[in-house]
Amino acid sequence: MTKMVRAHSKESRPVLLLNLTGDALDYEKRLANIGWECICVTSCDQAFRALTRQKISIAVALMTAEKQQPTYSALTRINALNENLVWIAVSLDNKFQECPFVKQNPSFFFDYYHLPINWSMLGHTLGHALGMAKLRHCAKKTPCQTIQKRDYFFGHSPAIKEMTSSLTKMAQVDATVLICGETGSGKGLCAHWLHEHSKRSQGPFISVNCAALPTNLLHAELFGYEKGAFTSAGKRHIGYIERADRGTLFLDEIGDLSMEAQINLLKFLDDHMIQRLGGESLVPVDCRVIFASHVNLEQAVDKGTFREDLYHRLNILRIQVPALKERREDIELLANHFLQQYTSQESPKSFSPSAIEAMLKYEWPGNVRSLKNRVQRGVVMSDGEIITEKDLGITLSQNAENSDVPQEHKSIGSDTLLNAMFRNNNNISAVARDLCISRTTLYKLIKKYNIKARLNL
Numbered sequence: 001m002t003k004m005v006r007a008h009s010k011e012s013r014p015v016l017l018l019n020l021t022g023d024a025l026d027y028e029k030r031l032a033n034i035g036w037e038c039i040c041v042t043s044c045d046q047a048f049r050a051l052t053r054q055k056i057s058i059a060v061a062l063m064t065a066e067k068q069q070p071t072y073s074a075l076t077r078i079n080a081l082n083e084n085l086v087w088i089a090v091s092l093d094n095k096f097q098e099c100p101f102v103k104q105n106p107s108f109f110f111d112y113y114h115l116p117i118n119w120s121m122l123g124h125t126l127g128h129a130l131g132m133a134k135l136r137h138c139a140k141k142t143p144c145q146t147i148q149k150r151d152y153f154f155g156h157s158p159a160i161k162e163m164t165s166s167l168t169k170m171a172q173v174d175a176t177v178l179i180c181g182e183t184g185s186g187k188g189l190c191a192h193w194l195h196e197h198s199k200r201s202q203g204p205f206i207s208v209n210c211a212a213l214p215t216n217l218l219h220a221e222l223f224g225y226e227k228g229a230f231t232s233a234g235k236r237h238i239g240y241i242e243r244a245d246r247g248t249l250f251l252d253e254i255g256d257l258s259m260e261a262q263i264n265l266l267k268f269l270d271d272h273m274i275q276r277l278g279g280e281s282l283v284p285v286d287c288r289v290i291f292a293s294h295v296n297l298e299q300a301v302d303k304g305t306f307r308e309d310l311y312h313r314l315n316i317l318r319i320q321v322p323a324l325k326e327r328r329e330d331i332e333l334l335a336n337h338f339l340q341q342y343t344s345q346e347s348p349k350s351f352s353p354s355a356i357e358a359m360l361k362y363e364w365p366g367n368v369r370s371l372k373n374r375v376q377r378g379v380v381m382s383d384g385e386i387i388t389e390k391d392l393g394i395t396l397s398q399n400a401e402n403s404d405v406p407q408e409h410k411s412i413g414s415d416t417l418l419n420a421m422f423r424n425n426n427n428i429s430a431v432a433r434d435l436c437i438s439r440t441t442l443y444k445l446i447k448k449y450n451i452k453a454r455l456n457l
Contacts, residue, residue, distance in 0.1 A: 013035060013036050013037060013126075013130065014036075014037045014038075014039055014054055014055070014056045014057075015031060015036045015037065015038055015039070015056070015058050015059065015060060015126060016039050016041065016047060016050060016051070016056050016058070016059035016060070016085075017031070017038050017039065017040045017041065017059070017060050017062070018041055018047060018059060018060065018061045018062065018071070018074060018075075018078070019040060019041070019042050019062045020042065020043075020062070020067050020070055020071050020074060021062050021064050021066075021067050021092060022067075023062075023092070025062070027040075027060075027062075028040050030117075030119055031060075033119070034119055034120065034122070034123035035123065036123070036126060039054070039056065043074075044074050044077050044078060044348060044350065045348060047074070047078050048078070048345060048348065051078070051082050051085075052345075056082075056085070057084065057085065057086060057129075057130055057133035057134070058085070058086045058087075058088070058126060058129045058130050058133055059078075059085050059086070059087050059088070060087070060088050060089075060090055060126075061075060061087055061088070061089050061090070061109075062090050062092055063089050063090065063091045063092065064091075064092050064093050064095075065093055065095045069332075069353070069356065070353075072108070072332070073332060073336060073350065073351070073356070075087065075108055076332075076333055076336045076337075077336055077339075077340065077348075077350070084133060085133070086110045086129040086130075086132055086133045087108055087109050087110060088109060088110055088111050088112065088113070088122075088125060088126065088129060089108075089109045089111075089112035089113070090112070090113045090114070090117065091112065091113070091114040091115070092115065094114045094115055110125075110128075110129045110132065111125050111129070113125075155327055155329070155330030155333055155334065156329065156330065156333070157322075157327035157328075157329045157330045159322035159326055159327045160322065160327055160330060163190075163319060163320075163321065163322065166319055167190060167193055167194060167197075167319060168197070170194060170317050170319065171193070171194050171197040171198045172198075173317075174198070174199070174200075174288050175288075175316050175317050176269065176288070176289050176290070176291070176313070176314050176316045176317065177191075177194060177290045177291070177316070177317045177318070177319065178291045178292075178293070178297075178314050178315050178316075178317070178318045178319070179191060179290065179291065179292040179293075179318075179319050179321060180292070180293055180294075180297075180318065180319070180320050180321065181292075181294065181320060181321030181322070181323070182294055182321075182323045182367055182413065183294050183366065183367065183369075183412075183413025183414070183415055183416060184366045184367035184368060184369030184370055184413060185321040185322070185323055185324065185367040185368060186321050186367070186368050187252065187292040187294075187321055188207065188250070188252065188292070190292075190319060190321060191205075191207070191248070191250040191252075191290045191292060192205065194248070194290060195247070195248040195250075195288075195290075198248070198288065200246065200247050200248050200287075200288055203244075203245075203246040203247030203248065203287075204243060204244055204245075204246070204247035204248075205244075205247055205248050205250065206240050206241075206243050206244040206247065206248070206249050206250065206287075207250045207252065208221075208222070208240045208249070208250065208251050208252065209252045209253055210251055210252060210253045210254055210256050210257050210261075211252075211253035211256040211415075211416070211419050212253075212419070215258050218257070218258065218261050219260070219261060219264060219277060220237065220239070220277050221239060221240060222239050222240050222241055222261070222264075222265075223239045223241060223242075223264065223274050223275065223276055223277060224236070224237050224238050224239030224241075224242055224274070224276040224277065225237050225239075225276050225277035225278050225279075226276050226277065226278040226279045227278075228278060229276075229277045229278025229279075230277075230278070233278065236276070237276075239274070239276070241268065241274055241285055241287070242274060242276075242283060242285055244285070244287040245285050245286055245287055246286055246287065247287055247288075248287060248288045248289075248290060249287045249288070249289045249290070250290045250291075250292070251265075251289065251290070251291050251292070252291075252292045253292065253293060253294065253416075254291045254292065254293050254297075254314070255293040255294075255295040255297055255300055255305075255306060256419075259305075259307065262306070262307045262310050263307070265310065266307065266309060266310045266313060268285075269289065269310075269313050269314070270313075272284060272285055272286065272287075273285070289314075291314050294412075294413060294416060295416075297311050297315075298311075303436065323364070323367055324364040324367045324368055324370075324371060325363055325364055328360055331359050331360055331364075331371065332351075332356055332359070332360065334368060334371055334372075335351065335356075335359055335371060335375055336351075338371065338372045338375040338376070339351070339375055339378075339379070339387075342375065342376050342379040343379060347385075348385065349378075349379060349382060349385050349386070349387055350385060350386060350387065351378075351386075351387050352386050352387065352388045352389070354388060354389045355378070355387055355388050355389045355391070355392055357389075358389040358392065358394050359371070359374075359392070359394070362394050365413070365448065365449075366413065366414065374392045374393060374394060375387075375392070377391070377392060377393050378391040378392040378393075381393070412435060412437070412445060414449040414451065416435070417431075417435070417445055417446070417449060417451065418451065420434045420435050421451075428442060428443075
């Protein structure tokens with residue numbers, strides 16, 4: 001039950017006290033004695049109701065080693081509702097610095113205290129925190145001359161911080177960028193981020209999945225065509241490259257381009273001029289080009305399936321998107337972010353400890369995209385407010401099945417496999433040759449992704 005102790009002060013200074021430890025404490029009276037109106041809550045639901053009823057700018061989180069994981073999960077959910085809330089931590093067992101999430105503390109807390117508490121000093125810290133909260137509020141109300149950028153990347157892991165730092169530098173220049181990473185890791189998000197933070201943000205962002213374009217239509221779709229260029233060309237068609245003029249062109253799955261298309265693309269990168277199919281004049285196009293690939297382009301060059309001169313031309317600035325299993329400390333944060341997207345304040349849900357453990361230990365072959373899909377499934381399949389491991393549809397035994405796939409082929413995602421099967425009419429031998437893998441590995445990948453199709457053996 002939410003408890004409230006009013007301070008004897010002319011000015012109401014409310015502070016939220018989050019206590020998930022289960023201990024009955026007299027901190028409400030202590031805070032009231034130093035001039036603060038304390039709203040004590042013992043769950044996220046109570047916190048949501050308190051924040052909805054009353055304007056609260058600062059909060060205190062009581063921490064113990066035993067309850068650190070649910071407390072951090074609660075902080076993430078509450079901050080999603082009120083991002084301007086300034087938090088102060090109080091360690092009840094003086095193990096705050098031993099917390100596995102200690103690297104995340106600066107992003108969560110304005111300051112922290114341990115036992116015994118100096119209540120006078122805590123009162124001063126709360127006052128400073130309230131002043132900081134007011135500054136944040138004023139900053140949000142002040143009109144900004146720059147365009148508000150969306151938050152694309154969630155996490156505090158070293159890998160995601162290093163990637164964001166590199167992207168920030170790359171956004172300041174206009175050079176070609178190559179984005180590498182596994183399927184579902186967020187290569188498209190990186191391309192969007194580069195565009196929105198560049199000087200071309202006011203221009204178009206044209207995204208093209210090269211693997212999805214039929215080989216016989218690839219040139220026409222990329223470069224466009226004139227009326228009468230072929231039988232069904234009833235009018236001029238502006239291609240993807242020309243549509244990106246004064247903006248950004250994002251070519252995803254560049255490793256799937258045919259050799260002929262690679263030659264034409266190399267010429268465009270050299271002079272930024274195109275010639276529509278059936279046309280006679282050259283058309284200048286001013287755009288930045290960003291490439292992405294889940295395949296190892298160096299190996300493709302060695303195998304002769306990708307031009308070496310094109311590889312060197314596009315490999316000017318390179319970013320490697322970390323796989324989700326390489327940033328496990330971000331999994332719970334991402335899962336709670338997606339959970340907020342699929343639930344409402346009226347029907348909140350949270351993950352059970354076993355569900356969180358399963359997510360942290362799972363290998364995530366589909367990366368962030370797979371995590372998002374699993375969370376959505378969990379919201380639908382759960383019967384109450386708690387989402388279990390079973391609701392997510394993942395078990396730790398699935399990791400053992402995935403480990404049978406050779407390490408060098410684990411980057412082959414389900415989309416790549418399905419596209420290869422479609423190109424080769426589900427012929428096992430042809431698909432294996434297309435992906436440069438053995439038939440045995442192909443069967444393991446089909447089992448790994450639970451792909452059911454009629455295969456011509």
